[in-house]
Amino acid sequence: MDINAIITAVKAGERLALARLLTQVENDSFEGRAVLDALFSHAGRAHLVGVTGSPGTGKSSLVNQLAKSFRHPADGQPEATVAIVAVDPSSPFTGGAILGDRVRMRDLSGDPGIFIRSMASRGALGGLARSTAAVTQVLDAAGFDIILIETVGAGQSEVDIARLAHTTVVVEAPGMGDDIQAIKAGILEVADILVINKADQPGVEATERALKTNLELAHPEKMEFCSAFGLSLGTFEPKAMWLPPVLRTIAPEGSGVGAVAAAIRQHGNYLRETGEWRLREAARLDSELYHLLQATLMFHWQETIAQGEFEVVFQQLLARQISPQQAVTRLLEGMVTPWQQHG
Amino acid sequence: MDINAIITAVKAGERLALARLLTQVENDSFEGRAVLDALFSHAGRAHLVGVTGSPGTGKSSLVNQLAKSFRHPADGQPEATVAIVAVDPSSPFTGGAILGDRVRMRDLSGDPGIFIRSMASRGALGGLARSTAAVTQVLDAAGFDIILIETVGAGQSEVDIARLAHTTVVVEAPGMGDDIQAIKAGILEVADILVINKADQPGVEATERALKTNLELAHPEKMEFCSAFGLSLGTFEPKAMWLPPVLRTIAPEGSGVGAVAAAIRQHGNYLRETGEWRLREAARLDSELYHLLQATLMFHWQETIAQGEFEVVFQQLLARQISPQQAVTRLLEGMVTPWQQHG
Numbered sequence: 176m177d178i179n180a181i182i183t184a185v186k187a188g189e190r191l192a193l194a195r196l197l198t199q200v201e202n203d204s205f206e207g208r209a210v211l212d213a214l215f216s217h218a219g220r221a222h223l224v225g226v227t228g229s230p231g232t233g234k235s236s237l238v239n240q241l242a243k244s245f246r247h248p249a250d251g252q253p254e255a256t257v258a259i260v261a262v263d264p265s266s267p268f269t270g271g272a273i274l275g276d277r278v279r280m281r282d283l284s285g286d287p288g289i290f291i292r293s294m295a296s297r298g299a300l301g302g303l304a305r306s307t308a309a310v311t312q313v314l315d316a317a318g319f320d321i322i323l324i325e326t327v328g329a330g331q332s333e334v335d336i337a338r339l340a341h342t343t344v345v346v347e348a349p350g351m352g353d354d355i356q357a358i359k360a361g362i363l364e365v366a367d368i369l370v371i372n373k374a375d376q377p378g379v380e381a382t383e384r385a386l387k388t389n390l391e392l393a394h395p396e397k398m399e400f401c402s403a404f405g406l407s408l409g410t411f412e413p414k415a416m417w418l419p420p421v422l423r424t425i426a427p428e429g430s431g432v433g434a435v436a437a438a439i440r441q442h443g444n445y446l447r448e449t450g451e452w453r454l455r456e457a458a459r460l461d462s463e464l465y466h467l468l469q470a471t472l473m474f475h476w477q478e479t480i481a482q483g484e485f486e487v488v489f490q491q492l493l494a495r496q497i498s499p500q501q502a503v504t505r506l507l508e509g510m511v512t513p514w515q516q517h518g
Numbered sequence: 519m520d521i522n523a524i525i526t527a528v529k530a531g532e533r534l535a536l537a538r539l540l541t542q543v544e545n546d547s548f549e550g551r552a553v554l555d556a557l558f559s560h561a562g563r564a565h566l567v568g569v570t571g572s573p574g575t576g577k578s579s580l581v582n583q584l585a586k587s588f589r590h591p592a593d594g595q596p597e598a599t600v601a602i603v604a605v606d607p608s609s610p611f612t613g614g615a616i617l618g619d620r621v622r623m624r625d626l627s628g629d630p631g632i633f634i635r636s637m638a639s640r641g642a643l644g645g646l647a648r649s650t651a652a653v654t655q656v657l658d659a660a661g662f663d664i665i666l667i668e669t670v671g672a673g674q675s676e677v678d679i680a681r682l683a684h685t686t687v688v689v690e691a692p693g694m695g696d697d698i699q700a701i702k703a704g705i706l707e708v709a710d711i712l713v714i715n716k717a718d719q720p721g722v723e724a725t726e727r728a729l730k731t732n733l734e735l736a737h738p739e740k741m742e743f744c745s746a747f748g749l750s751l752g753t754f755e756p757k758a759m760w761l762p763p764v765l766r767t768i769a770p771e772g773s774g775v776g777a778v779a780a781a782i783r784q785h786g787n788y789l790r791e792t793g794e795w796r797l798r799e800a801a802r803l804d805s806e807l808y809h810l811l812q813a814t815l816m817f818h819w820q821e822t823i824a825q826g827e828f829e830v831v832f833q834q835l836l837a838r839q840i841s842p843q844q845a846v847t848r849l850l851e852g853m854v855t856p857w858q859q860h861g
Binding site: 208211212213215216218219456457460461463464467468469471472473476489492493495496497498499500501502503506507 | 551554555556558559561562799800803804806807810811812814815816819832835836838839840841842843844845846849850
């Protein structure tokens with residue numbers, strides 16, 4: 176099956192073709208890379224929404240309800256197709272990704288406008304960020320309107336994955352040691368929308384207070400804006416500057432979920448109207464290009480250096496006979512770049 | 519003044535020569551790099567101790583008391599010379615580093631066996647990590663026995679700076695929203711010794727409990743070891759495996775500081791006896807070599823690419839006419855490496 180046939184099948188909504196393609200790009204195979212190259216011009220339309228939260232916040236349940244809300248909007252908004260990318264190294268789905276997909280699929284009752292993919296953890300989290308980006312790009316090219324990228328808000332790598340998104344939603348729950356979870360890894364700095372899920376549980380007011388306080392600490396420039404115009408952070412008031420709203424939901428019964436979906440749509444409109452959509456796109460591609468350049472250069476270097484030579488140099492470094500800078504000079508001497516061999 | 523004369527002066531304890539040299543390597547000047555190369559063979563003897571903690575924990579005061587304790591050990595241990603590197607982008611010393619040094623110097627009463635250097639924040643934190651490493655290496659080569667590297671435990675970059683060290687000390691204080699500070703950025707995973715400073719303040723028991731709980735979460739393998747041998751984490755019991763102790767201090771009156779100094783020495787002995795000292799050294803040099811290689815390759819690439827050419831390729835990428843991989847291929851085509859020009 177050639178690349179163009181695969182792309183045609185995927186864009187026509189063929190589930191099996193899509194699933195196979197995702198596996199190829201996840202595995203970073205040669206074919207997968209060729210397909211990514213070919214698909215790149217078809218991507219760039221979808222609204223990428225990162226949803227991050229600690230285990231126990233009911234994040235997965237909220238993501239499912241959000242998907243339903245985008246499929247069947249209550250307020251006369253156009254319905255949208257939704258893809259869910261579940262990235263959770265600590266989830267029970269890990270290692271049982273297919274089963275996990277099926278369980279969640281059943282909950283979303285086989286709607287052809289919803290597609291779910293759980294990412295298996297593949298050792299390094301850096302690798303996970305890479306393959307999440309690749310999977311997201313395929314789903315974007317396949318024509319899904321909204322892509323919900325669900326991650327655990329636990330560290331730098333999750334922040335990196337969240338940065339993939341146009342809109343970042345941070346999910347909390349009452350009594351989870353609130354400020355700990357929220358403040359962690361600078362996630363509040365990148366949050367566009369905050370959700371307190373399980374809002375029927377005790378402690379919701381304390382969580383809301385903690386979130387608003389941390390929001391104010393994280394965004395001094397927005398605080399200034401607020402005090403100049405008599406506004407308050409954490410309230411949903413779209414203005415010239417986006418002020419992250421703090422919203423309450425009870426996901427299992429769908430309560431408040433429509434308002435979150437509406438806030439996500441509004442944030443998308445805000446990004447498009449202010450030109451920030453293009454800016455975030457450019458920043459993401461710039462960063463992707465930079466990392467790919469670095470990786471390619473390191474790859475070519477590794478191809479040209481003999482393992483024995485590296486060991487000799489490293490032992491001299493360890494013995495402090497040469498400095499790191501001198502070691503680098505030695506290690507690069509023998510490097511011949513492929514584009515020069517053919518040039 | 520030639521490089522060898524500078525090195526001789528620095529190793530002879532000439533303060534002015536040392537201060538000038540530190541400024542050169544901090545600025546990453548050409549001379550600074552040449553000196554670093556030449557000094558590399560003289561370094562590798564000092565015990566590098568990272569001390570990290572949030573503002574308000576009394577970390578600086580503790581570091582000063584620790585320095586005094588190493589200079590005048592109570593328990594008949596050999597006295598050691600001490601250098602302090604204060605890295606704190608948020609401290610009042612920033613921008614007023616020289617004044618800050620003088621104030622602290624006065625407190626340490628002009629002891630020639632103590633040297634203090636405050637690092638000014640230079641924009642990017644990555645750059646701060648690099649210049650801290652360089653400054654530490656100079657002080658190591660200058661012959662200081664113990665180098666205390668004081669950082670704010672606020673993010674990934676501080677964890678990176680802490681990784682410079684053989685021994686990492688994490689400082690907390692009661693009632694600081696304890697678990698928040700401790701859990702942040704995975705700092706507990708890298709902590710070798712935990713200190714609760716200001717232990718005369720209320721809430722010290724709660725802080726201790728929170729720290730021990732978080733320690734257990736951070737080190738499942740040590741928990742297993744403890745339960746197998748009937749030990750408990752947070753207690754100072756040097757064994758085949760290092761179990762991070764949780765110690766209490768009241769820095770201004772020096773209370774408990776001697777025990778922290780003793781724990782630092784014991785950890786140094788533990789590292790040497792188990793061979794972990796060599797392993798950490800090798801891991802640090804491996805990582806330094808890797809980053810320097812990457813930076814050098816990127817530098818050579820940037821030297822060979824015309825800015826106009828980069829803009830053309832990036833605009834095509836933004837317009838999705840080419841994929842990131844195709845952009846990289848285009849951007850590398852023109853690259854001629856300096857070692858090939860001369861080869």
